[in-house]
Amino acid sequence: MAEKMTKYSPVLEKTSLASLDQKLAMAKRCSHEGVVAGAKAAIVASIAAAVPTLTSVRMLPWAKAHLNHTAQALIISTVAGAAYFIVADKTVLASARRNSFRQIP
Secondary structure, X not given: OHHHHHHHHHHXXXXXXXXXXXXXXXXXXXXXXXXXXXXXXXXXXXXXXXHHHHHXXXXXXXXXXXXXXXXXXXXHHHHHHHHHHHHHHHHHHHHHHHHHOOXXX
């Protein structure tokens, strides 16, 4: 029985390695799409958060008294980070779901 396993194992190994390479390439592409989409979302979200934050610090007395530069940066970076991770995760999951229906030989 061990002879049969070694007799057919190179064919099985080549097939599984080719399939593994295709799956790895697909995973890299999915993660790259997620990074790009997340970065775009982070840029948009940081601009969308910076405008009202900086405007409120200039116009509202409470914000001027309580939100120093560190607090302003923390608000903007938190929104940007959250947008990045949410969009990147959703993009990777959508791409994986889309590719899960494809047959890889």
